[in-house]
Amino acid sequence: MSFQAYLDNIQTKTGKSPEDFKKMADKKGFTEKGLIKEGVKATQITNWLKDEFQLGHGHAMAIYALLKGKTA
Incomplete structure (x- = not known):
């Protein structure tokens, strides 16, 4: 599955865009000016996404990658 397909599936499931x-x-305080703050761990972000949006690990990691600056 492509990165964009992950994002599309997430938007369909949650109604939230990237x-x-x-x-x-x-x-939530995980990012500042579009960058992940120093000291914020991937687990903190993925746990938030799993708990609040019921995303699976792969989809949560796709959002983490998006927050890290991945675009494709």
């Missing part, structure tokens, strides 16, 4: 997840991560 941009929405970026904004929410910022509000």
Whole structure:
């Protein structure tokens, strides 16, 4: 499955766009100015996504990759 397919599936499941997840991560304090804050671990982000949006590990990691700057 391509990275974009992961993002598309996540949006279908949650109703949230990649941009929405970026904004929410910022509000949660995981990111600042579009970058993951120093000291924030992938597990913190993936646990949030699994708990709040019932994402599986692979889909949560796709959002983590998005927050790290992956675009394709």
